[in-house]
Amino acid sequence: MTDKKDNRTHKMSSDDKKQAYEPSRRKFVKNTGLVIGGLAGGSLLGGLVVDMNNTEPSNTTANIAEDSYREARMFFTRQEDFNVLEAATERIYPENKNGPGAIGLRVPYFIDGQLAGDFGSNRKDYMIGPFKENKYDHLYQTRMNRGEVFIEGLRKMNVISKDKYDVDFHDADGKQQDTILQSFDNDEIELEGVSSKTFFNLLRKMTIEGAYSDPLYGGNKDMQGWKMREYPGPRAAYSDLIESEEFVELDPISLKDYQS
Amino acid sequence: MSKKLDKVDVVVVGTGFAGGIPSAELAKAGYKVVGLERGKEQNHSDFIGSKDELRYASRKGMMQDNSIETLTSRSEIGEEAFPIRTQDEVMVGTDVGGNSVHWSGVSKRFFGIDFEIRSKIIERYGEDKIPEDMFLQDWGITYDEMEKYYDKFEKTVGTSGEPDPLGEVRSSSYPTAPTVETPGIRLFKESAETLGYHPYQLPSGNITEHYENPDGQTINACMYCSFCEFYGCDFGAKSDPVATVIPTALETDNYELRTNAHARRIIYDGKKAKGVLYVDLKTGIEYEQPAEVVVLAGYVFTNNRLLMLSEIGEQYDPETKTGVIGKNSNGTNTAGGVRGFFDEQKFNLAMGAGALGAGFSDLTSEYIDNTDLDFIGGGDVEFRQKGSGPIATNYVPKGTPSWGEEFKEQSLFYANRNLSISFSHPSYGWSFNYMDLDPNYTDAFHDPLLRVTHQITEQDKNVAKYGIEKCAEIMEEMGADIIDKDEVPEKFNHNYGPATAGGVVMGDDPETSAINNFSQMWDAENLFVIGASALPHRPPQATVTVGAMAYRAAEGIEKYLKDDGGLLVQAKNNKEVAHVNDK
Numbered sequence: 001m002t003d004k005k006d007n008r009t010h011k012m013s014s015d016d017k018k019q020a021y022e023p024s025r026r027k028f029v030k031n032t033g034l035v036i037g038g039l040a041g042g043s044l045l046g047g048l049v050v051d052m053n054n055t056e057p058s059n060t061t062a063n064i065a066e067d068s069y070r071e072a073r074m075f076f077t078r079q080e081d082f083n084v085l086e087a088a089t090e091r092i093y094p095e096n097k098n099g100p101g102a103i104g105l106r107v108p109y110f111i112d113g114q115l116a117g118d119f120g121s122n123r124k125d126y127m128i129g130p131f132k133e134n135k136y137d138h139l140y141q142t143r144m145n146r147g148e149v150f151i152e153g154l155r156k157m158n159v160i161s162k163d164k165y166d167v168d169f170h171d172a173d174g175k176q177q178d179t180i181l182q183s184f185d186n187d188e189i190e191l192e193g194v195s196s197k198t199f200f201n202l203l204r205k206m207t208i209e210g211a212y213s214d215p216l217y218g219g220n221k222d223m224q225g226w227k228m229r230e231y232p233g234p235r236a237a238y239s240d241l242i243e244s245e246e247f248v249e250l251d252p253i254s255l256k257d258y259q260s
Numbered sequence: 261m262s263k264k265l266d267k268v269d270v271v272v273v274g275t276g277f278a279g280g281i282p283s284a285e286l287a288k289a290g291y292k293v294v295g296l297e298r299g300k301e302q303n304h305s306d307f308i309g310s311k312d313e314l315r316y317a318s319r320k321g322m323m324q325d326n327s328i329e330t331l332t333s334r335s336e337i338g339e340e341a342f343p344i345r346t347q348d349e350v351m352v353g354t355d356v357g358g359n360s361v362h363w364s365g366v367s368k369r370f371f372g373i374d375f376e377i378r379s380k381i382i383e384r385y386g387e388d389k390i391p392e393d394m395f396l397q398d399w400g401i402t403y404d405e406m407e408k409y410y411d412k413f414e415k416t417v418g419t420s421g422e423p424d425p426l427g428e429v430r431s432s433s434y435p436t437a438p439t440v441e442t443p444g445i446r447l448f449k450e451s452a453e454t455l456g457y458h459p460y461q462l463p464s465g466n467i468t469e470h471y472e473n474p475d476g477q478t479i480n481a482c483m484y485c486s487f488c489e490f491y492g493c494d495f496g497a498k499s500d501p502v503a504t505v506i507p508t509a510l511e512t513d514n515y516e517l518r519t520n521a522h523a524r525r526i527i528y529d530g531k532k533a534k535g536v537l538y539v540d541l542k543t544g545i546e547y548e549q550p551a552e553v554v555v556l557a558g559y560v561f562t563n564n565r566l567l568m569l570s571e572i573g574e575q576y577d578p579e580t581k582t583g584v585i586g587k588n589s590n591g592t593n594t595a596g597g598v599r600g601f602f603d604e605q606k607f608n609l610a611m612g613a614g615a616l617g618a619g620f621s622d623l624t625s626e627y628i629d630n631t632d633l634d635f636i637g638g639g640d641v642e643f644r645q646k647g648s649g650p651i652a653t654n655y656v657p658k659g660t661p662s663w664g665e666e667f668k669e670q671s672l673f674y675a676n677r678n679l680s681i682s683f684s685h686p687s688y689g690w691s692f693n694y695m696d697l698d699p700n701y702t703d704a705f706h707d708p709l710l711r712v713t714h715q716i717t718e719q720d721k722n723v724a725k726y727g728i729e730k731c732a733e734i735m736e737e738m739g740a741d742i743i744d745k746d747e748v749p750e751k752f753n754h755n756y757g758p759a760t761a762g763g764v765v766m767g768d769d770p771e772t773s774a775i776n777n778f779s780q781m782w783d784a785e786n787l788f789v790i791g792a793s794a795l796p797h798r799p800p801q802a803t804v805t806v807g808a809m810a811y812r813a814a815e816g817i818e819k820y821l822k823d824d825g826g827l828l829v830q831a832k833n834n835k836e837v838a839h840v841n842d843k
Contacts, residue, residue: 096668101668123327125345128702132340136753139342140345140346212313214312229675230676231610234311235485238484243443244443255309
């Protein structure tokens, strides 16, 4: 389906764009940098505009090197837990012809960072007991915090993989991994203190968040998640574009660019 | 032991529109007002550069800290309620400006029938049309009486819009021009017109042009940047209390804003409110703020819970169906609609504004004929282009797996190729849906949590199904290749969206209502309870009505302070009420 060419796609000229972003023209000029060569799936990106006037590309080698300092674990202590996380998120959001999957987008490091903070420890949630089972599997009703839920779920995934296929989860083949993930999604796995559905919902939700949140959180590497879905990032204004009959493609910008 | 402060004229719990409006009006009139806000101090500079979907829409950065307080929930009387633990499951605002800072902005007025719903339904269809357990009641005020307060609210906040061709009479036009028409909006309007409806551009709190309000506050023009719902406005272009009534109150020097001030009790002597007991969340020090008039203007849950904890008014009992506090809990209704997927057409879905869109009133309670339908009332049909955040909007046609290769493929393909139409209907009060204090769970101060008992009824399901079918007809006319209809839930899913209401309802009879049409409590004449808690039933999009009610309450409070007090409205029944009560 992605092969369908959309004849409404409209390339904006440099002048169009400058006019469109009059409220923050300075920022626009600063932020339109784009390096096509570094991106997977060139055909998808065929419609993207290369701004010849850009003065400060956001994907320079220097920036990427600086960002890679985040490729280390601050929540997960065991490499093997992280291996399971990588493999599981990649099955949920796989690399394909559209572009990178969870690992390429650095989703596992996003999740690791989130679990190390307030969200992972449920700081703003009501965590007073008693905790009782109920019939609503979409609700969070466990005394474990999200970090603990992940450890419980990922380790169980590995145990199941070894029992069933005689390999670690991350060494199992894609079909085997999917079978295990599906059994968690179906709430068929017994975990201690939490339902496997609660764990799976969280894993899926955080994988999507890691693919599409601002790169400041460690995922959505080089805004490739946004580029795949043609999302332009936080921008000052669309007042001059919003009535356009045609689809307008814009290179994404990040909060780093927007706030500076 | 709490520290007693000097008495002021008025103490107001809450800084949203419900609390901010009386604060501004009374401070302008020269009264000394203290505003208590449990959340933090914030102003427009906090919102600049805050376009962060993870922080605000996913992690609910502007919502209440549930570790301090939340609510418990159950479907039926007799069940044990469980606490709503995470911010994903309850959407209650906090911080200065409250929920009114991160609202989407749809600024509709209600129809005349909404204020006199019981009388009108009986007049049209007879009393038998009303199900036995439905608490359908008039509000003790009419649209005509409300009109000048609506007008005042719209002028204060700068509402942008064009008149609904089927709307009620307006005394003046909208202060600012309607929002723009996008290709999607145009497609919706043309399709709705073809089917005989009367679409119009939705009235919007995302203001379309630079506007100075009568208090001298300015609101900027909306840039359609799409960060409205869940966010404070980057441009100061939203009708919110932080741009309007809070600065107006502060500029008078008669208003003192105290943040991190968590109200625990209304001090009450059996006849009158004496003040508010609150904790400073930074220091832990407990204060007693005495006042001539107490205004309770928190979120629905706060208003109900504080009255219950303070033992003011009679708690509603579902067995005897007596008592008024906690009664007519509503708003957690079934909304639904359709999503259309377009294979050949892309839309600029990242661009938008919370209230950018169109709708029509042909199917609302005012216009629908319920004679041969298995429900009462109708609903609002809306098409909106709010601006799609990439985390929240990964829509795929039904039958697509929710993860994996096919999910990724389809969600990317349709990311800019889907449109939705929604139908939202009024939520009515039922004898078995109510609020009281939970017997098991407590907050950070060991006070009982509020417990909500909520069941979805046949009425809710039937009206939702009807609306979804109508939306599907329009989507078909719009030319979608795939049309997915929302499923109507059999049971309440215990997610508390932004639209809860009731519990401290307005009416003309103290037997069935807690407050009169000035939001004054029948049982405590110097206590005014303002907010969506006043709605005996909740038509969709209530913010403007709450704002209008707040202006009426402000007028009432001023009258109460100027004159000799007493009830501002004669009670309909002979129940012993505040000014004649000797107990």
